Amino acid sequence: MNATELAQSEFDNRLPPPVSESPREVARTEWLYNSVEQLVRFGCDVSFQRRMRPAQGVTLAQFALAIDEHVNGRLADCEVTTASLGYLLIAAERGHADKVAAAELLGPSDHPLGKLAEIAEGLLRPFVDDALIALAEDNEL
Secondary structure (H helix, E strand, O other), rough: HHHHHHHHHHHHHOOOOOOOHHHHHHHHHHHHHHHHHHOOOOOOOOOEOOOOOOEEOEEEEEEEHHHHHHHHHHHOOOOOOOOOOHHHHHHOOOOOHHHHHHHHOOOHHHHHOHHHHHHHHHHHHHHHHHHHHHHHHHHOO
């Protein structure tokens, strides 16, 4: 093996650098996950308030509107190929859940908590830094 092949082999077998998240990044990730869970799983508003500032956050109504906009966009772009909305409404009228129709309307997601969590995360992400500051201010009291 010549020097070029050896160097290429070392480069190819090199591991990525270790990931070390700062305490701030860990706190950001935890706040975002907990807040997404609060909206998606529990159906609760996410709010916080910094000193001498108005309350901030995302309400369940804002979350529902974002979901409406997302689904309406998928319907308008003809990304939904079945009568999922109809099936979902029929199931709801009968007091049942149609997870297949809901999944078709929402579309695919790589998020561990699904497309609803992905939408919630998009709404909540702009608030992470202020929320952490508000938590720090509360801890000072």
